[in-house]
Amino acid sequence: MIALPILTAFVLLNLAFGSVYIPISDIIKSLIGMKVSNVQNVIILQLRLPRILLGLGVGAALASTGNAFQAMMKNPLADPYILGVSSGAAFGAILINVLAQMYNPNLIFYTWIFAFIFGILAAAITYLVARKNGKLPVTELILSGVMVNLLFSAGVTFLIVYGWRNVQMTSFWLLGSLSGSGWNSVILVGVVSIGVSLFFTLIGKYLNAMTAGEEEAIHVGVRVELLKVTVFVVGTFATAVAVSASGIIGFVGLIMPHIARRLFGTDHRISMPASAVLGGAFLVACDSIARTAFTPAEMPIGTITALVGSPIFIYILRRRRKVV
Amino acid sequence: MYEIEVKNLEFSYNEGKKALNGITFSVKKGEIIGIIGPNGSGKTTLVKALSAILTYKGSVKVKGKEVKEYSKREFAQLVGVASQEFTPAYDMKAKEIVEMGRIPYTGLLGKLSSKDDEIVKHAFKALGIENLMNRMFYSLSGGERQMVYAAKVFAQDPEILILDETTAHLDIGHVEVLLNKILRAFKKRKKTVLATFHDINQAIIFSDKLLVIKNGKLFAKGFPNDVINKKLIYEVYSASCSIVKHPQSEKVNVLMNLEDERSYFQSEGILNLSENPQQVLK
Numbered sequence: 001m002i003a004l005p006i007l008t009a010f011v012l013l014n015l016a017f018g019s020v021y022i023p024i025s026d027i028i029k030s031l032i033g034m035k036v037s038n039v040q041n042v043i044i045l046q047l048r049l050p051r052i053l054l055g056l057g058v059g060a061a062l063a064s065t066g067n068a069f070q071a072m073m074k075n076p077l078a079d080p081y082i083l084g085v086s087s088g089a090a091f092g093a094i095l096i097n098v099l100a101q102m103y104n105p106n107l108i109f110y111t112w113i114f115a116f117i118f119g120i121l122a123a124a125i126t127y128l129v130a131r132k133n134g135k136l137p138v139t140e141l142i143l144s145g146v147m148v149n150l151l152f153s154a155g156v157t158f159l160i161v162y163g164w165r166n167v168q169m170t171s172f173w174l175l176g177s178l179s180g181s182g183w184n185s186v187i188l189v190g191v192v193s194i195g196v197s198l199f200f201t202l203i204g205k206y207l208n209a210m211t212a213g214e215e216e217a218i219h220v221g222v223r224v225e226l227l228k229v230t231v232f233v234v235g236t237f238a239t240a241v242a243v244s245a246s247g248i249i250g251f252v253g254l255i256m257p258h259i260a261r262r263l264f265g266t267d268h269r270i271s272m273p274a275s276a277v278l279g280g281a282f283l284v285a286c287d288s289i290a291r292t293a294f295t296p297a298e299m300p301i302g303t304i305t306a307l308v309g310s311p312i313f314i315y316i317l318r319r320r321r322k323v324v
Numbered sequence: 325m326y327e328i329e330v331k332n333l334e335f336s337y338n339e340g341k342k343a344l345n346g347i348t349f350s351v352k353k354g355e356i357i358g359i360i361g362p363n364g365s366g367k368t369t370l371v372k373a374l375s376a377i378l379t380y381k382g383s384v385k386v387k388g389k390e391v392k393e394y395s396k397r398e399f400a401q402l403v404g405v406a407s408q409e410f411t412p413a414y415d416m417k418a419k420e421i422v423e424m425g426r427i428p429y430t431g432l433l434g435k436l437s438s439k440d441d442e443i444v445k446h447a448f449k450a451l452g453i454e455n456l457m458n459r460m461f462y463s464l465s466g467g468e469r470q471m472v473y474a475a476k477v478f479a480q481d482p483e484i485l486i487l488d489e490t491t492a493h494l495d496i497g498h499v500e501v502l503l504n505k506i507l508r509a510f511k512k513r514k515k516t517v518l519a520t521f522h523d524i525n526q527a528i529i530f531s532d533k534l535l536v537i538k539n540g541k542l543f544a545k546g547f548p549n550d551v552i553n554k555k556l557i558y559e560v561y562s563a564s565c566s567i568v569k570h571p572q573s574e575k576v577n578v579l580m581n582l583e584d585e586r587s588y589f590q591s592e593g594i595l596n597l598s599e600n601p602q603q604v605l606k
Binding site: 070071074075076202204205206208209211212213215216218219220221222223261265266267269 | 372375376377395396397398399400401404405407410411412413414415416420421424425427428430432433434480
């Protein structure tokens with residue numbers, strides 16, 4: 001509730017700054033449909049607003065999925081990409097672009113669908129390799145995720161070297177960017193990110209129990225195997241949607257959950273919405289740096305998330321250590 | 325009706341040697357049962373079968389119903405389990421850990437009712453650790469953590485409490501406090517307790533009856549004074565000992581001997597080793 005006005009102010013600020021500065025009064029006018037200049041209208045409604053909303057959505061989906069995965073795997077290094085979704089999606093996207101070059105340029109319009117399908121496919125391989133006697137042991141899951149990630153990364157390298165040398169598109173997929181934001185993807189990502197954050201918040205008490213380990217969770221009545229499959233399927237779906245809209249944006253899914261827990265405590269019923277809001281805000285902030293600091297060039301957002309995120313994370317880690 | 329009824333319980337990890345092999349016993353309501361046996365004898369596996377974590381062969385019934393057939397939530401209201409250590413992935417307040425004990429009772433959102441709150445506070449009080457309530461878990465000492473963990477199981481308020489070497493890492497003071505509080509809270513309310521022990525004497529002091537496990541089989545069962553003797557300790561643990569009576573409880577007490585066991589058993593005439601000295605070493 002407190003987050004809402006802060007977030008609104010934050011969005012307005014981000015709408016104002018960019019290659020062209022637009023006064024906040026004009027932004028509000030444009031948003032409520034009053035008359036402003038056409039150029040400003042286009043910049044606000046067609047360029048900046050969808051981009052900001054996409055950033056909020058992608059950041060929220062990645063951060064809440066990361067938070068849930070960390071609890072499920074009892075592993076603070078888990079992130080949404082741990083099951084191979086990211087490299088699978090990048091492989092799918094680059095593959096379709098290579099095919100488009102070779103056979104039919106129209107195929108390029110199916111890029112995000114291919115990214116999505118291959119992302120899901122990669123995670124499915126991870127599940128199948130890890131599954132044993134109807135159970136999903138977490139160590140095996142992490143290891144097979146590493147393997148699948150390596151496999152598809154190798155595929156990506158192969159495609160880049162032999163088939164396709166479009167550096168800009170490659171960096172879009174491998175380092176992520178919010179530049180591909182149309183209203184369609186905004187709506188899709190928005191719905192998915194709200195859905196996934198809400199879902200993980202609703203099952204927060206079970207995630208809380210999981211942080212004590214699987215057996216402890218069973219002892220307090222959690223159906224652990226069912227929970228694992230549910231969380232991984234939902235998380236994979238959300239991650240695949242996020243990645244197919246914006247490429248592999250690293251760091252958000254890994255560190256924002258940590259920051260949320262450090263700030264708001266480890267209870268997932270609180271840390272989950274906090275992760276979502278912080279993840280979204282962080283991504284939008286990084287994006288505004290990515291698109292303004294080096295104008296007219298645009299830095300891949302993954303670079304900024306890492307550059308900005310690491311010091312924040314180290315600071316929080318250090319400060320924490322002093323307290324204990 | 326027995327509170328717990330185990331028949332021909334079998335389990336093996338990865339198709340290998342049977343970790344549990346044809347175990348049969350039953351426990352009446354309100355009994356305090358100690359389970360002892362050497363490392364790797366199957367104590368923990370037995371506990372896991374009783375707490376519905378393993379898919380076993382044979383039958384394990386709690387209150388007349390097979391444990392597999394309970395819903396997880398229903399089972400968690402009935403049986404509480406505490407093991408050697410509690411290691412949550414994130415540091416949190418002791419109170420939050422004890423509140424986890426109420427998960428089987430709360431609705432979807434896990435919101436605690438005022439009754440739940442009361443029970444959580446009472447669990448801290450019952451163990452005499454109210455001062456730890458708002459401390460961070462990982463800032464506590466090993467003994468204090470184990471007390472908080474026990475408070476979580478207290479808050480779960482089960483009919484049957486299962487402890488798996490919960491006192492293994494504790495000093496004598498913490499062991500005394502913890503076992504005493506458990507006896508006070510559970511025995512007086514006619515609740516059943518099953519506890520595995522590393523330390524034979526802790527098991528004897530704590531329990532009404534003992535189950536002795538060796539190589540996945542039930543080796544002996546009964547009252548401590550009937551079950552425990554030099555021969556059993558030697559056969560189960562390959563250790564020589566002296567047995568005395570506890571001056572206060574009149575229960576047997578096992579004292580470890582450090583003399584050469586062969587000469588000891590020879591002098592006692594329990595084993596004739598002159599014919600085959602390797603027999604004991606095996």
